[in-house]
Structures are given as structure tokens and as C-alpha cells.
Amino acid sequence: MYTRAARRAVPVIATNLERSQGSLLGRLAMANSSQPKRPKVVTLENMNPHVRTMQYAVRGPIVARATAIEKELAQGEKKPFPDVVKCNIGDAHALGQKPITFIRQVIALATYPELLSSDMFPEDAKARARRALSGCKNESVGSYSDSVGIEPIRQDIAAYIERRDGHPSDPNDIVLCAGASEGIRSLLKCVVAGEGKTRSGVMIPIPQYPLYSASLAEFDAVQIGYFMDEETGWSLKVSELERAVTEARKHSNPVAIVIINPGNPTGQVLNRENIEDIIKFAHRENLYIVADEVYQENIYAKGAKFHSFKKVLREMGPEYQTMELASFYSTSKGFMGECGLRGGYMEAINMDTEVFGMLKKLVSAKLCPTTLGQITMECTVNPPREGEPSYELFMQEKTAVLQALREKAKLVAETFDAVDGVSCNEVMGAMYAFPRIHLPKKAVEKAKELGMAADAFYCMRFLEEKGVCVVAGSGFGQVDGTYHFRMTILPSVEKIKEVMERFREFHSKFMEEYKD
């Protein structure tokens, strides 16, 4: 049969090599075997091509190399740096941020309710744990929750959105998810369809967070990039949206637009008029609005303010009130930084009832998001209130985190921008700087020789020489011929200062080496 024959045609030599890199057991088995070599059933050639094509730079080869270097250091290998600083991902706790006490107390209480009678815990933490447990079947976090999440938590999320926006929110529009990523992926999965010229397209910013490019590749949908304008502080121009959608309509069917605000990796914070213009654009073009608002607590620039897309939409004319909009939030960012606990939610307004039913069916096959991640979200949207015993400590911890981030945002952007051959916009929000590196032609040629993107080559050298792990701009997308990298601003102020020093040394040496 054709396909089986094709499968067997995979060169045996490759299979041997693979085997030799496999598990110890595999190797033993090989050694004992006198059988003819059998090709693998599933190979790179015949596996799912969409999985094969997708890219996810934030956890790509440079990160794997960083982890390997960490191990080499631990084994006593000498390096020209004392440690690896992983600035590749917004992983706050990994970089030293302390958890918010209240969140951890509530989770411990809900997990082990025997603690509810201990005087080690404040009453408000106990009250939140009890509230969460009241929504768990038989009051156990070990029961599956409804696939859309625990009901009192959905109510508290809606109440949070109402307080934030000054407009009603319906708990029935809320779906909890294991981190915003899972929710975003479920939504995108539902809205894309078609083949050939009618294949769905989703507009995403360039540079973008690679979850989007990866998921669209996996779902076989068309990525429609619109460029953020670096010259004007990574602003989002409607003329560029129009260019992108017009171009895309020639070969695909645009169905949705993703906006990341505050921006990742670019850190811009959209103002109200800008958001209005984007909504009007989506209305004209009949697009589903996907608002990635996971950094809504992370605003640093003077005068900047977070406006949720929903709030702005609600304050526009009646013709906009039935537009479909999904917004996402996460426990992984903000001041919480609880990445490992996997909490997040989607608020989807005006979704077609039947489509929403299908979305719920889709998430139900995954049973439910982790209950403890949901409780982390509960603590985030229903924090201690003034007068409650945990209030003071909570505010102190929250303020300290956000204050330090503000300081580091300024420090990092200004330091980068002051270096020759580097320019860096203000980090208005989120958790990243995205400096532009003006690479000499020789460096670009050298990278080409090595078969690498020029900024990936630069970042790999930075890692090997200084132990700092950042992600090349090519992983996020950028204007051709420009080069960037993304660095989180999450390490402590002292560490960030040290990282910036390592950067200055590396950069000037690199530029010297490759100067034209």
C-alpha cells in the first residue's frame, strides 16, 4: 500500500542514529538484537505536519542550551560567568519573586481543610478557601469541577470585571482555563475552519507572543501579521491593520483579530482612542476580537492606564454592542506570578449560543482546569479587602512587586537605549524589553553561514559568553532586516543591573568583532 511503503522508505541509517540517542533500555535492546533494523512507525516524515511546522521560540533551542549550561556549571565546568540568568520567559518566581502569602494560604487551606481549624491562618484566607470549597463537588478540590469552572469563582470573576470596568459582567460568559494559553487555544480552535482560499485567517501583531503563531500553525489556520510601529513606541496603526486585512483577503478568510495589550513582547499600552479605532476596524471588517489582557496589572509608564477592550466597547455606540469579544486573564502574570499553578479565565461576550455550546463541549473533553489553579484565580480577583486581616500584608506584597517592576522597566529600557548600536522603546507595561540591535553586516553574514537567524546567532553568543538567556526577535516576528531580542525584566534590581553590565560587555565585544 502506498502510505506504508512510503513509511518504510525512511532511511534506516537515520533510524539507527535515533535509536542510539534513545533510552538506555533501547540501546541495550539494540545490542542484544540480531534482528534487521525496523523503521519507526511514526517519523518526522509521516507525523502530523502541523505539529512539525509550529515554532515556539520562548522554549526553543536557546533555552535548551541554557539548561544544558546550567548542568555544566553544576558539574563544575568553568565558564566566564558565575550563573545562567534565564530572562527568556515571564517566570517571576523562578527569578526570585516571592509568592503572595494570601494566595498560598488559601490554596493550602482548600487542599488540606484540617488547616481550617489552625490558628496559623487568618480568617479571610479561611473564608476564601471555604467559598472555593463550597463550589467544589462534595467540598473536595479533588472532584472534577464543571468544565467551565467552579461556580462561585466564576461569579467572583464577573464581580471583579464589573468593578474594573464599571459595566455588568455575566458569570455565564466566564470560562476558567489552565492558564490563559489554554483558553486562547480553545477559542482559536473553535473559530478557525476552511481550506485553500477560504482557510480562516487570524490577525496577530508582529512582533507577537509565539503562542499565537504556534497555535495557528498547529490548527492549520492562516497567520495574518500586522506590524507594530517601532518608530512610534510600538504603536498600533489602523492603516496597517487595513493593509494587512486587505492583503489577506486575497488568499484567506480573516475571522478574528488578536490584540495583546499591554503588549508582549513590545510592552506598549494602548490608549483609549486607539482601542476604539481597533474596535471600529473589527466592526467594519466583521472580525471576532480576541483581547489578550494578561498584563492588565502591569502598567508602568507615566500617564498610561489599562483600558479593557470590553469597557471601551461598552462605552461606544449601540452598533458595537453585539460584537463578539473574548478577553483573557491569567494568574501567571500581574503581581501574582503564579505560573506553575495554571490559573486563567476567558470572558466571551456576545458569542453565538450554539458556538459557545461547542466551545464548552471542546473544553469538556479535557474534563476541567485544575481546581487549585482556579482557586489561585479566585484569590486574584477576590483579594483581601480593607479591614480584613490579610489586607495590609497583601497590599504590601503586591505594591512591592509592582513598584520593583516599574523601576526595572525604566532601568532596562534606558540602559539598552544608551548603548551604541542598540535602541529600545520605553517598557510601558507587561514584563519585557524588546531592544533593537543594529547588527553589522559581517555578523549577519556569519549567521547566514551558520544557517541561523542573525539575532538568534547574537543571542546564542550572549548566552555562551555571558550566561544570559534571552529570546531572539525572529521568534516573535519583526520587520525584515531588523534584529531584536526579548528580555524579561523580572530578575531582582541587583541582578538586572548585573545582567545589564554583562550585556554591555558582550555587546561591545561582539560589535568590535564584527564591525564593518
Next chain:
Amino acid sequence: MYTRAARRAVPVIATNLERSQGSLLGRLAMANSSQPKRPKVVTLENMNPHVRTMQYAVRGPIVARATAIEKELAQGEKKPFPDVVKCNIGDAHALGQKPITFIRQVIALATYPELLSSDMFPEDAKARARRALSGCKNESVGSYSDSVGIEPIRQDIAAYIERRDGHPSDPNDIVLCAGASEGIRSLLKCVVAGEGKTRSGVMIPIPQYPLYSASLAEFDAVQIGYFMDEETGWSLKVSELERAVTEARKHSNPVAIVIINPGNPTGQVLNRENIEDIIKFAHRENLYIVADEVYQENIYAKGAKFHSFKKVLREMGPEYQTMELASFYSTSKGFMGECGLRGGYMEAINMDTEVFGMLKKLVSAKLCPTTLGQITMECTVNPPREGEPSYELFMQEKTAVLQALREKAKLVAETFDAVDGVSCNEVMGAMYAFPRIHLPKKAVEKAKELGMAADAFYCMRFLEEKGVCVVAGSGFGQVDGTYHFRMTILPSVEKIKEVMERFREFHSKFMEEYKD
């Protein structure tokens, strides 16, 4: 443009209806709006057709109705039963099973390490929490873990498998996941490809756990059903596998075979020879083996024993030693029943190195499985040992759960089998009875009139009249013209007895009503 025009062609009346069922806010907005009605951007007609087609009965309409009835009861509505008993899903804690103390202690300790200095916790629980934290970046469960999971936990899983099987296991073959479901979905996603006659097919048992049919539909792969033989205690016959694969090769490209052992929903436990025969079949037919072994602790039948596919494979001839096999385990089943915490792992042996790299890339876009779910898995595979302070309580709790399940498995199967018009095989393992209902022709006709599957009609009546929620056999697949339902054996012994009484009353009334 063609696609946009098509989208607008959705009848406006349907859209209005949908809106009127939407959120309160949507309705308010409608009332205030004098705008012409605007169709939704994403509708049932233009959404992802694969999501639309997939079915997941375990959380389908009957469960939604059960939840609605629960609310009606809570609001004081009179019903001919005191409560709803949800026997639709293997959700142990929801049905009254108590969590294992050791698991909850370790999670509380890891979440809130201040408790490590409390004398409320035994030393071995503290040791496990410290071990898990040692694998978390900066010792916080709030850090992202590696996408494949926390390293010491992967090591402990490998050690567990070695103890279980008496054969080596490589931690590099282990990938943690948020419940087995997520891992199974990721693996299936990777191995399926192709279109038309070369579309990948995956063999699954019929009856099956609907995760498989749902995921294959979502991934646009071909479901190749092989029938379990009800007459011989749901045994798995190689002749039937051969029939199914031969048939399937005419219109698809079979790439994998899923075996659920112990069976869900059918509860059979495969013996060693049977497993050998299946492995030989997979070898002959060049299939990737997917062994769903989440019920490995749940064996009740006298003389039955769990044999892992990997153990059996390792004890076969050299020609089998390089076969690709993935096995799955979960914290949701067994004696733990920690469904809400979302812990699970995959052990994938002999996977092509590059394909494994792609699988890791795929899961990395979801960042990581919940750290607390991973720690639940750690406690499962690395339980208290003899001599450690938690050992006695742990064994007592574990034994009590498994002993009660054994008792209920017998009670339920025997009770069903003794009822006229019902036959039920022994529940050898897992957590479900899957009785066959010999429905009268009149009932089948009535269901047809209502546009329902006959067993769904029967189950819905059982729910409405007796408050017991079970899932119709049509959601799992069955031989045409036969009718079944799946019921978990998880409620307490007392409750199970009451449920069986409700069943007897309902069934005899129903049979009387529709007798031929």
C-alpha cells in the same frame, strides 16, 4: 467575497434567537439598540467543523439536565426522588470518597512552605514536599516547570515503573501532563496526519472512552473501531482486530492502536497472553501502541492481575524490543481519585527522537502541566514506605478505598445481571458497570419518534424519574441494535444499594410501559 457573503447568509431569525438566549447584558443591549440585526461573526455554520462534529457523552446533555434538576431540587421543586446521584463520571471525591491524607499534606506543604516548620505534619510528607520543591525553579511551585515536568518527579515515576514491571524505565521517556487526557491528546495529535485515503486511522475499542472518539474527530483522524466481545466478558479478540484493520486499510492509513486496560467502560482486565497477542498484532501491522492504563490499581476480579503493556513487551522476543509504545497513568483514578488536581504522565518508549522533540515542542506551547498536579503524581508513585510515619494511615486509607470498590463492583454487576431484561458482565476492574438493556421494540420506536438514541431515551427517563445520572451506551459505541449504559460504582455502598433499588423500580415500570 464568497466566504463573507456565505457567512451573512445565515438566517437572521436564528441569530435573534441565539441572542435572546445570550447574556443579560446582550439582551439589554439588544433592547436599547435600534440597529439592524447583525449576524454573528462565528456561527455554527462557519465554525471549526471538527469541533462541531466531536461528541463527548460523559459530559453531554444528560449531565446538563442532571445539573439542572439539582438546581430545581435546591429551589424546592418537588421530585419523586430526594437527590440526584451522578454516576456519569469517575469522579470519586464528588461521590464521597475521602482524599488520601498524605497527598493533601504534601501539596499543602509544597504550596505554603511555612508549614514545613509546623508539627502538624509528619516528616515523610515534609520530605516529599522538599523533594518536589527541589525540582521547582527557585523552590516555588509558582514557577513554570519544564514542559515535560519536574525532574525529580520524572525520576520517581521511572523508579515506580521499574518496581512495578521489573524492567528499567528511563526518566527521559516520561512526560507529565494535566491528567492522562492531556497526554493522550498530545500523543494522538502528533501521530495523525494525511488526507483522503491516506488519512491516519487510530484503532480504538468499541465500546470506548469518548475522549478517543472526541479527540480523533477534533484532529480529523479516522476512528477505526474494533468490537469488544460482550458474550465472552468483553474480551478482546485478535481476529476482530484483524477484521477492523483490514477493513480500515481500504480507506485510511492505520497508524496506532489504543487499548484501554482495565477497560473503560467495559471493566475487563486483559490477561498476559491476550496482551502478547495484541503486541504481535501491532508488530505485524506496524502500529504505534497506545496503552491507556489509568485503572492499573483498580483490579477486583479474583485471579485477575494488571500486566502493563511495557512489561509484557519487555518479556517478548528481541524483534519486539524497538516497538513504539506509550502508556498513560493518572492521579484521577486508582485509590487517589484526585481528578480536580489534574495529574498524569505518559511513558513513551522507543519513540523516534525527532518525533519526541516535536511532541515536547507541542506541549511547550502550553508551557507546563500544573506543578501541584505533578506533586500529586509524585505522592502516588512515591508513597510512604514501611517504617515511615505516614505509612500506616496511607495503607489504611488506600486499602479501604480499594476494598470498598471491590465490594461495589460485585454488588453492582450481580444486581444488574439479576434483573429481567438486563445482563451485565463481571466488573473485573476500572470503575464502571456497563449493563446491557434488552429494550422492547416499542421503546426503541418511541425513542426514534423523539429523535433520540434508544438508550439515551431510557437513561433520560431514569434520570427524570429516579434522579440517577448514567451515560447511554451510544456515547461509547456498541454493536448496532444493542443498548447499554455506563454507571460508575463510586458512590458509597449504602448509596449504591439505594441506586440499585431506584434502578429496579424504574426499569420494571419502564419495561411494563413499553412491553411488546
